[in-house]
Amino acid sequence: xxxxxxxxxxxxxxxxxxxxxxxxxxxxxxxxxxxxxxxxxxxxxxxxxxxxxxxxxxxxxxxxxxxxxxxxxxxxxxxxxxxxxxxxxxxxxxxxxxxxxxxxxxxxxxxxxxxxxxxxxxxxxxxxxxxxxxxxxxxxxxxxxxxxxxxxxxxxxxxxx
Numbered sequence: 555x556x557x558x559x560x561x562x563x564x565x566x567x568x569x570x571x572x573x574x575x576x577x578x579x580x581x582x583x584x585x586x587x588x589x590x591x592x593x594x595x596x597x598x599x600x601x602x603x604x605x606x607x608x609x610x611x612x613x614x615x616x617x618x619x620x621x622x623x624x625x626x627x628x629x630x631x632x633x634x635x636x637x638x639x640x641x642x643x644x645x646x647x648x649x650x651x652x653x654x655x656x657x658x659x660x661x662x663x664x665x666x667x668x669x670x671x672x673x674x675x676x677x678x679x680x681x682x683x684x685x686x687x688x689x690x691x692x693x694x695x696x697x698x699x700x701x702x703x704x705x706x707x708x709x710x711x712x713x714x715x
Contacts, residue, residue, distance in 0.1 A: 580643035580692060581608045581611075582604075582607060583596075583604070584643070584713060585643070587666050587667035587668050588668070588669075588715040589667045590667070643692045644689055644690065644691045644692065645664075645666070645668065645690040646687070646688070646689050646690075647664040647665055647666045647668065647687075647688060647690075648664065648665045648685040648686060648687055648688070649662055649663065649664060649665075649685065649686045649688055650663045650664065650665055650685070651663075651684065651685070652683070652684055653680075653682065653683055653684070653685075653686040653702075654679060654680055654681070654682040654683070655677070655678040655679040655680045655702075656672050656676070656677065656678050656709050657677050658672065658675050658676070658677060659671075660672045661714070662688065662700065662711065664688070665685070667715075668713060668715065669713070669714040669715040670690065670698070670700060670711040670712065670714060671711060671712055671714050672700075672710070672711055673710050673711060673712045674709060674710040678702075678705075678707045678709065680702065680705065686702055686703070687702070687704075688700055688701065688702050688703065689701055689703060690711060693710070697710055698711050698712065698713070
């Protein structure tokens with residue numbers, strides 16, 4: 555009996571580790587801005603071709619399990635920062651214009667050309683700020699969570715563009 559419980563626990567841990575490795579991968583559509591995606595001609599690929607490209611990238615990605623702190627340098631005016639937990643699939647950018655939080659149906663237009671929308675019903679208010687720095691992190695089950703730098707509150711989001 556104890557042996558079968560131990561074997562079950564090992565199988566469950568192996569499945570969880572495989573699942574985490576798969577979740578650490580972000581697709582090429584998620585990594586590129588809409589402009590970059592179009593400029594590279596990837597918008598001309600069929601769904602099957604795009605899926606095949608993502609599978610090729612997933613199979614050859616060495617960064618899918620990267621979970622340690624790393625230095626993040628940005629060309630849009632951020633200081634060179636080290637942020638604990640910032641992974642290769644995470645997005646760090648600024649919300650264009652005046653930003654004071656989210657209210658349930660907020661659309662986040664970022665300075666890197668990406669557009670994300672809020673997909674859960676929650677609210678968060680903060681002092682209005684121009685060009686707020688946000689980090690969008692990969693969550694479980696291919697979800698994404700947005701947080702404003704300096705705050706602990708997050709919201710689930712989906713990429714629109």
